[in-house]
Amino acid sequence: MPTFELGPNQYGKAETRLVRVERGPAGDRITDLNVSVALRGDLAASHLTGDNAGVLPTDTQKNTVYAFAREFGIDGIEAFAERLAEHFVASQPSIHEARVSIQQYPWQDVDGAHTFRRDGSEVRTATVHHGHYGTQTVSGVTGLVLLKTTDSEFHGFVQDRYTTLPETRDRILATSVDATWRAVQGRPDPAAARAALVEAFADTYSLALQQTLFAMGSRVLQRCPEVLEVRLSLPNRHHFLVDLAPFGLDNPNEVYFAADRPYGLIEGVVRRDGVAIPEEVAWTF
Structure with missing residues (x-):
């Protein structure tokens, strides 16, 4: 039985x-x-x-x-x-x-x-x-939409028989940021953490969205000393240059198609080096 x-x-x-x-x-x-x-x-x-x-x-x-x-x-x-x-x-x-x-x-x-x-x-x-185990607090922001019209490249990536994506030295970089941060003691200023995310996105010359992710997490740690780690999820909101040649027109990086799916999803954790991170409470659902 x-x-x-x-x-x-x-x-x-x-x-x-x-x-x-x-x-x-x-x-x-x-x-x-x-x-x-x-x-x-x-x-x-x-x-x-x-x-x-x-x-x-x-x-x-x-x-x-x-x-x-x-x-x-x-x-x-x-x-x-x-x-x-x-x-x-x-x-x-x-x-x-x-x-x-x-x-x-x-x-x-x-x-x-x-x-x-x-x-x-x-x-x-x-x-x-x-x-x-005490009290653990995780703060964050979701749906923080950011876009820059230049200062972003993507090249030097792996290419195989299925690769069609061209390399680019100038592209639109856009994302909708989901970020969380936590500290052992105190409550970091959410406005300061949000401002750090936005500023790092704006002033980082991006060769990859992964690079931008690390810069954004690092800026939060710099600005908010109470924060031990930052978790980031950055969907790449692709903007593809439209081919206007069939209509006898050029397109000097002005007209784009904004694709909502599929999209690249870049995720990662940025934490302080050498600082013990307390075990996270595991609630699986």
């Missing part, structure tokens, strides 16, 4: 949408978040027998997010995530670990009072793990 056992498991409330408006005489301020909670602990009975004595309902987790936003405010998404994660572990004997992930959507003030516009596709992120 076969036997079975319960493997790693977790549960929580995913994608609680929260918008908080701070009202004041100098105008309003808006914070727009997507909050996901995942909890682990002594929860086997719920799976094996349906005994929910140790289960904090996911609806309660949602309500906690809203209540904490009112009671404590949102002083940065890292601090808010840490407060929530620590609360779930401290308040529930059956919960041993908590993960709180937050996405923040940027809004720009339009009139200095009550009107805002959504600012592009860029999203700020923070993920907090809290448990017996």
Whole structure:
């Protein structure tokens, strides 16, 4: 007779949408978040027998997010995530670990009072793990779209019988940056980390997107001494020069076709040399 056992498991409330408006005489301020909670602990009975004595309902987790936003405010998404994660572990004997992930959507003030516009596709992120190992916070940004019209080349690569890509000494370089960074202590300034990514992309004469990735990660480490490592995922948003010769026209690097797929995907980690990186909490799903 076969036997079975319960493997790693977790549960929580995913994608609680929260918008908080701070009202004041100098105008309003808006914070727009997507909050996901995942909890682990002594929860086997719920799976094996349906005994929910140790289960904090996911609806309660949602309500906690809203209540904490009112009671404590949102002083940065890292601090808010840490407060929530620590609360779930401290308040529930059956919960041993908590993960709180937050996405923040940027809004720009339009009139200095009550009107805002959504600012592009860029999203700020923070993920907090809290448990017996302490608290680990990972911050980042997704969807940071960057493009430079020159100062980028690509040549000297391997060529075989299937290679059709021509070498180029001048190309458009574009990407949508997904980046995360973490520190052992303190919370690095997300604005400083973002500015470092943008500046390194802009002032690096790129011979490969890999080279640009390393320059961007290194700049964050230079600007933010608390950061131990930076993880980067850079899709290469290809722009191909259109052949206008059939129409009797030249094309001096002016007209391009922007391809959305397939695309090259360059990923890597840049970390401080000789600094011990704490083991990352392994939550596989």
